[in-house]
Amino acid sequence: MIDHAVNLARADSPFRVDSLLxxxxxxxxLWIAAAGSIADEPPAFSGARSFKHLEAxxxxxxxxxGSPGMAKQRELVIAHFQAAGAxxxxxxxxIRDRRTGQPVPMENLIVEWxxxxxxxxxxxAHYDTRPFPDRDPVDPRGVFLGVNDGGSGVAVLMELxxxxxxxxxPIGVDFVLFDAEEYVVAPRDPYCLGxxxxxxxxxxxxxxxxxxxRYRCGVIxxxxxxxxxxxxxxxxxxxxxxxxxxxxDLWGVAARLGVRQFVPRPKYTVEDDHVPLRMIGxxxxxxxxxxxxxxxxxxxxxxxxxxxxxxxxxxxxxxxWLRGLE
Ligand SMILES: [Zn+2]
Numbered sequence: 001m002i003d004h005a006v007n008l009a010r011a012d013s014p015f016r017v018d019s020l021l022x023x024x025x026x027x028x029x030l031w032i033a034a035a036g037s038i039a040d041e042p043p044a045f046s047g048a049r050s051f052k053h054l055e056a057x058x059x060x061x062x063x064x065x066g067s068p069g070m071a072k073q074r075e076l077v078i079a080h081f082q083a084a085g086a087x088x089x090x091x092x093x094x095i096r097d098r099r100t101g102q103p104v105p106m107e108n109l110i111v112e113w114x115x116x117x118x119x120x121x122x123x124x125a126h127y128d129t130r131p132f133p134d135r136d137p138v139d140p141r142g143v144f145l146g147v148n149d150g151g152s153g154v155a156v157l158m159e160l161x162x163x164x165x166x167x168x169x170p171i172g173v174d175f176v177l178f179d180a181e182e183y184v185v186a187p188r189d190p191y192c193l194g195x196x197x198x199x200x201x202x203x204x205x206x207x208x209x210x211x212x213x214r215y216r217c218g219v220i221x222x223x224x225x226x227x228x229x230x231x232x233x234x235x236x237x238x239x240x241x242x243x244x245x246x247x248x249d250l251w252g253v254a255a256r257l258g259v260r261q262f263v264p265r266p267k268y269t270v271e272d273d274h275v276p277l278r279m280i281g282x283x284x285x286x287x288x289x290x291x292x293x294x295x296x297x298x299x300x301x302x303x304x305x306x307x308x309x310x311x312x313x314x315x316x317x318x319x320x321w322l323r324g325l326e
Contacts, residue, residue: 004010016278043163045319047312050159053080054225054311056111057151062144065095065193066104066129066185072125074107077154078178083163086175091143097166099185109177111157117172120171121325122218122283123149123151123160123318124273126181135297137178146305149296152225153255156315161320171325172213178273181222199281206282217246218285220274221323224314226266226293231314232267234287236275242284243274248287253324254317261313267291288314 056076063069078088091108109127129146136142145151157175164173178194205211224231233251237243254262274285295301 006290013098014309023083031194035053037285042323043166045155045159045163045312045315047308047310047315050311050315051225051306051308053158054147054151054155055303057154058145058147062131063146063150064144065106065128065180066212068157070128070179073154077109077127077158080129080158081111081161081175085113085165086161087115090197092188093192093194095180095183097185098189098310104183106179106183106194106197108198111168111177112172113174114172117170118213119170120172120174120213121322122174122176122215122217122277122285123156123157123221124176124195124218124277124285125221126150126179126273127154127177128181128250130177130182130297131185133297133299133301134161136299141179142295143167144297144299145224145302146292147303148223148225148301150224152306152311153221156221156224156309156311156318158310159315160319164322167322171216171322173322174280175236176216180219181208181273191278192273193284196276196280197247199276199279202281202283204306210215215277215281215283217243217326218274218277218283219246219250219318220272220277220287220289221318222272222287222289223268223293223296224288224290225310227307227310228292229261229290229310229313230263231261231290231308232263232292234264234274234289234291235266236278238266239277239287241288243278246284246286249324250288250317254313257319257320259313261290262317290319 060072063073089110094103129150133144134140156273180193251264268291272287274287277283277285296306
């Protein structure tokens with residue numbers, strides 16, 4: 001509101017400036033009250049800014065595990081989160097490529113906000129892209145950009161940074177970017193390698209008594225930028241008794257905010273990063289995914305099929321949910 005008045009004053013005649021100032025003087029109390037409420041307003045999630053992040057990620061090209069594009073993306077997101085005030089740690093591991101027998105270096109990124117808070121929530125997304133668009137009817141060995149599938153979760157987390165930094169206690173948040181969710185070249189290649197590794201490390205540390213904090217719960221964001229966004233509830237997340245309340249809370253928040261892209265009905269069963277987090281790490285984790293995406297695993301998973309509005313719908317719901325946790 002204040003920005004708007006300043007712009008008006010700049011653009012308009014001196015008479016206009018004068019009258020604005022006079023109005024401000026006359027309504028001094030009101031003006032101060034309004035300024036106070038604006039200053040206290042917590043940061044909002046901007047779909048437009050999130051989409052800018054998505055564009056920057058897309059500009060890096062394909063980002064499969066171990067590729068130069070992935071290395072560039074890693075630099076980009078680490079710099080972004082560090083500049084916003086997070087602790088970023090790199091959890092390195094290796095897998096052997098089944099085609100070549102060569103080791104492929106992998107890294108999960110753990111982005112910690114308020115590390116002193118011991119009651120923590122995990123927000124995760126995979127940040128690798130599939131090596132090939134193998135569902136593409138024309139060019140299944142072509143270029144896979146993975147803007148929605150791989151880019152969108154990262155773009156939401158990048159935009160959430162400031163708001164989560166300013167999140168009042170007691171909940172601490174970790175963003176975890178998982179490598180190798182789909183380092184899949186042959187039909188029987190395993191999925192979710194990064195989240196498996198992360199969950200095993202976490203479970204082992206909990207058992208050894210060396211884990212300094214516990215995750216109360218987690219949410220995975222995957223394929224959330226589709227311009228025709230429709231997020232049905234994922235079947236594992238609805239069926240597990242410890243994740244069902246997370247689903248109810250998230251979709252409840254969406255209903256309250258009037259975010260119609262969250263459809264309060266179960267539809268698909270998806271083997272995503274939430275499965276190892278819950279089954280191995282024992283972190284109740286829900287998957288937020290729009291699985292109705294015609295461009296899924298094709299060369300057409302590009303920016304033009306994604307939208308800022310969709311990113312904003314998801315970011316707003318997740319942020320409001322975080323703010324409501326007690
Ligand atoms: Zn995928």
